[in-house]
Amino acid sequence: xxxxxxxxxxxxxxxxxxxxxxxxxxxxxxxxxxxxxxxxxxxxxxxxxxxxxxxxxxxxxxxxxxxxxxxxxxxxxxxxxxxxxxxxxxxxxxxxxxxxxxxxxxxxx
Amino acid sequence: xxxxxxxxxxxxxxxxxxxxxxxxxxxxxxxxxxxxxxxxxxxxxxxxxxxxxxxxxxxxxxxxxxxxxxxxxxxxxxxxxxxxxxxxxxxxxxxxxxxxxxxxxxxxxxxxxxx
Numbered sequence: 756x757x758x759x760x761x762x763x764x765x766x767x768x769x770x771x772x773x774x775x776x777x778x779x780x781x782x783x784x785x786x787x788x789x790x791x792x793x794x795x796x797x798x799x800x801x802x803x804x805x806x807x808x809x810x811x812x813x814x815x816x817x818x819x820x821x822x823x824x825x826x827x828x829x830x831x832x833x834x835x836x837x838x839x840x841x842x843x844x845x846x847x848x849x850x851x852x853x854x855x856x857x858x859x860x861x862x863x864x
Numbered sequence: 865x866x867x868x869x870x871x872x873x874x875x876x877x878x879x880x881x882x883x884x885x886x887x888x889x890x891x892x893x894x895x896x897x898x899x900x901x902x903x904x905x906x907x908x909x910x911x912x913x914x915x916x917x918x919x920x921x922x923x924x925x926x927x928x929x930x931x932x933x934x935x936x937x938x939x940x941x942x943x944x945x946x947x948x949x950x951x952x953x954x955x956x957x958x959x960x961x962x963x964x965x966x967x968x969x970x971x972x973x974x975x976x977x978x979x
Binding site for chain 1: 897899904905906907908909912920922923954966967968970971972973
């Protein structure tokens with residue numbers, strides 16, 4: 756089993772749709788959790804950190820369930836510009852981070 | 865503030881050649897890392913450093929060396945290039961605050977092809 760697993764995708768959704776991404780991790784000692792966004796042939800960029808209480812940033816909501824070792828990302832009112840690959844990231848220890856394989860999203864007009 | 869810079873952007877090597885991928889950051893971050901990204905595999909950690917003079921191995925360190933003589937620079941050396949090292953290489957830096965590990969800032973990547 757991979758340390759960080761994500762929905763395989765791709766997700767093709769119409770503009771305005773709500774889409775949810777799921778991520779599971781196997782290391783119960785992990786402390787830091789993130790969602791990154793990666794555009795085609797570009798470097799990953801932080802979308803949002805994920806906190807135990809859940810957090811929201813505009814149209815984006817992240818949830819963490821430590822008991823189930825599960826992280827989610829919800830995107831509401833999808834825009835064409837949301838098309839990208841979404842990467843779930845968990846720290847293994849200290850500065851040692853593990854990236855999930857990513858889920859590709861295409862928002863269609 | 866240039867952030868994280870990487871050179872070169874593209875490189876073609878022949879099997880057996882050696883080279884160094886350069887990475888520099890001007891944010892005074894303690895932590896720096898090298899990743900490789902292959903199709904369908906996500907990013908995999910090669911080596912990382914928690915400060916000048918301190919490095920450690922990641923998930924896929926074989927065939928690569930690193931050193932960290934300054935806070936700013938973290939070069940990655942390919943000792944004897946192999947076709948299996950064809951990949952996109954990303955360098956990243958980050959910092960810790962209040963016991964939490966913060967976001968990583970990535971360079972634009974180096975696209976390496978080994979023939």
